[in-house]
Amino acid sequence: MFVTCKNILNLPGLEKMKVVAGKGGLNKVIRWVHVTEVPDVSNWVKGGELLFITGVAIGNNTELLLQFVKDINMRKLAGLVINIGPYIKKTPKEILDFADSVDFPIFELPFEVRLIDITQNICRTIFTEKLEKESMSNFMREIIFEDVNITEEMLNRAVLYGYNENKNYCALVVDIDNFRLYLKENELQDEDTISNIKNRIQETIEYVMYKNNKKCLYTMQSDAFFFMVPMEKENNNIDYIAGTIKNQINKTICFITVSIGIGGVCNHLRGFNKVILEGRKALETTKFYKKNDCIINYKDLGIFRLFFEINNHDEMRKLFNENLLKLKKYDEKNSSNLLQTLIVYLRENRNLGKTAEILYIHRNTIKYRVKRIEEILNCDLKDEEVIFNIKLCIRIGIFLNLIK
Known part of the structure; x- marks a missing residue:
């Protein structure tokens, strides 16, 4: 490498x-x-x-x-x-x-x-290494993003690039945070400068893999880097590797941060596109919460994993409207923040004191707001079934960008 x-x-x-x-x-x-x-x-x-x-x-x-x-x-x-x-x-x-x-x-x-x-x-050796990396990157782009049948010939090519049929592979997707905004704010339009930044990030990731003895297969597209990392059955250190990549990029390129999505594990080349997609979905949730410089694992997404599998969002939007639209419209009309209060209140397991502390307001104010929320939504926030539906709709709202 x-x-x-x-x-x-x-x-x-x-x-x-x-x-x-x-x-x-x-x-x-x-x-x-x-x-x-x-x-x-x-x-x-x-x-x-x-x-x-x-x-x-x-x-x-x-x-x-x-x-x-x-x-x-x-x-x-x-x-x-x-x-x-x-x-x-x-x-x-x-x-x-x-x-x-x-x-x-x-x-x-x-x-x-x-x-x-x-x-x-x-120099010839360096140039040969570069050509091999470009060839492998093109191959991986085809495997991950195109609908191809995995033939014996493709398996043989993968082996030439370092693929080991006896190992499991975990997906890592590394995305440059707000890169387009960074380029715009700094008036960077020169393709060589942009390419140089991406190359430095890729080299940093490659070096972390090299130091951890990981013979990865990878490619790059747009502002993201897609890595399939071979895993030792007795030592799944993917979280450590992801953390090292993030920290090393912060250290090497001080004006850039990255977020990393960890996908699932597969044991065959034909599963690469599926687990890479999981890593991309994990990254997508960071945008819901407007988070940067973070690591998120697909297995920790909870109910969002189900949401990603639903192609028709109309029923989800309808459910949100039935449970929370009145509160959202009330906030918009009155410049209030009852919906945010409800989110924090439920996140803190309906603890008035903790909710008041987080929102920097008096405990009695929280009591008043909770009562007002119950009136607007015509519900009882002590009812566990009601709580379940509202929590579900809050996540739907975040997923569909109905809650900012």
Whole structure:
């Protein structure tokens, strides 16, 4: 899934490249490679690059080389390859000690090895990985969003992308919160900028999966990312992974938050679209409650799971109108908030004190409002059957966006 400082050492032609410091950082991802002799790289590196230097501009100036290593480490580059030869005969101890202290990988490469061969080999590997990801993404988009029959040929393709027929898979849907609004407010229309933000989010999710040893199948559509995560039967840590993804994106891209819907678990490729849909439904409920930066599991949706299965909403709307429309219209006409009071009152199990505390009003005011609600709806809020119907209609109202 990733080209890292560790796995490039297994590439053919790199046998003479040796790690001399920063072994604790060998899992750093390499996004590209550059050969440079300019100590100031601040204007053109983005992070994740592996730099090669021969030392022409630095020579035996240990202080300058140390400052250079500190700078590229601060800019979150993947590592440094020093061409050992006429300009730098040996990596200074000061460099090795610093690299070890911050887990920044330093490699040495004999001067007689052609840099062009090494860099081309690594770049070719990175490019191949990218093509494989794009191919897998297109395949997954077809599986999830199109009505296709799962043939033997498709199963074989899935296996090539890492699918394991002996594992269960759980759906994760990661959605960028209010992304269109964010772009509009910041007047961002450049496709490269938008694409860069999405790529950073996708790479962050991929890296979390990589760190958790999850060989996922995934794709992206619009502002959402769809992942099928292989699960170990004895260790279902999907909640931990979802939380790590959310927190890592918040940390990596400070102006962006995501919400995550967790779908069900399936044991075959043909079930992928069903559990992905469950994850999307879970995310849909966050919009009902206007929640962002949250994680919700389809299995926790309760009665909303039934609502999603009802194609004709007319009967649901009729039920809402019969039970709560009078109260809603009363609020609209009188600029009151009795419906909200009722929602909180029932949520707090009809506890007057807690309801008053949440709404910041006196307990007697709540008593008056409850009595007024009973008069308007012509009901008894001590009757459990009445309570059940009203709670059901409140959820219908939220689902159909009849309650704001």
